[in-house]
Amino acid sequence: MDFLHVLSIIVPAMIALAAPLIFTALGGVFSERSGVVNIGLEGLMVIGAFVAIVFNLAFADQLGAATPWVAVLVAMVVSMLFSVLHAVASISFRADQVVSGVALNFLALGSTLFLVKLIYDKGQTDFIQKSFSKVDIPLLSDIPVIGKIFFSNVSYISYIAILLAFLVWYMIYKTPFGLRIRSVGEHPMAADTMGVNVTKMRYLGVMISGAFAGIGGAVHASTVTLDFSHSTINGQGFMALAAMIFGKWHPLGAMGAALFFGLAQSLSIVGASLPFFKDIPSVYLLIAPYVLTIIALTGFIGRADAPKALGTPYIKGKR
Incomplete structure (x- = not known):
């Protein structure tokens, strides 16, 4: 097995596994850039995964090949609405944002498992038959060397x-919208003085994060697990959070970090079949993504300065 063939196996798997993390990490960027800590990304992914799988199973016959795409859109909307709970608690009621996010995670997992048991009378859903198909991207897959590695056997949703x-x-x-998002996360009082509605922008930041995390959960469930159970989203939300911090709250940095974590996840799945990794005990490959997440969260890799008003409720008129 030559090196190019190894790359043609690892890279598509890396991109596929990184896609849900990228979506979710980008959502986290919106929320935290607006000044609201969102530990609840894991729970929002759970909601997205649950809604996407249930919708897929219910409407696959009617929608055909479009089913996974429509399921992702429905998951996006439901997860966005679910994120309003976090926005109300942390922005309107000024609750501790970390506690609110943790509560969101517990509520999402508990409610979805209860509904799975109620609907399917078992601990998990059936497996979906309509998922995102893997294709060779026209023209790009014909590029010598690079085409086979990066643009063959991939799904469009990853790109x-x-x-x-x-x-x-x-x-x-x-854009002016982005400037307002960043301003309420850095200096909300100054933004308020300039006529920016701090509460509105923070609500929008949290709701956009909910929409993106819902897409991430839906994509993960529709490409990796193909069903929903208690372990469908198993730390991916926290990996996305780590990717956002590792990427220094920057969209492109978050994407790069998500690809790095996707590589670690891909090695844990396909590594045993590759000559470079087959002698490494499988347990090391399995724990690698989580170890890297812990390293990133502890700030070991470079210094990461959060938005200055992150986690601080804004009280109008208070200095």
Whole structure:
């Protein structure tokens, strides 16, 4: 097995596993850039995964090949609405944002497992038959060497995640909306003085994070597990959070970190079949993504300065 063949196995798996992390990490960027800590990304992914799988199973016959795409959109909307709970608690009621996010995680997992048991009378859903198909991207897959590695046996949703990272970068750093988002996360009082509605912008930041995390959960469930159970989202939300911090709250940095974590996850799955990793005990490959997450969260890799008003409730008129 030559090196190029190894890359043609690892890279598509890396991109596929990184896509849910990219979507969710980008959502986290919006929330935390607006000044609201969102530990609840894991729970929002759980909601997205649950809704996408249940919708897919219910409407696969009617929608056909479009089913996974529509399921992702429905998951996005439901997860966005679910994130309003975090926004109300942390922005309107000024509750501790970390506690609110943790509560969101517990509520999401508990409610979805209860509904799975209620609907399917067992601990998990059935497996979906309509998922995102893997294709060779026209023209790009014909490029010598690179085409086979990066553009063969991939799904379009994975590259949509990468393109979205550049779109989010442009939105946050090159548009008035992005300036307002960043201003309420850095100095909300100054933003308020300039006529920016701090509460509205923070609500929007949290709701956008909910929408993106819902997409991330839906994509993970629809490409990796193909069903929903207690272990469908198993730390991916926290990996996305780590990717956002590792990427220094920057969309492109978050994307790069998510790809790095996706590589670690891909090695834990396909590593045993590769000559470079087959002699490494499988347990080391399995724990690698989580060890890297802990390293990133502890700030070991570079210094990461959070938005100055992150986690601080804004009280109008208070100095």
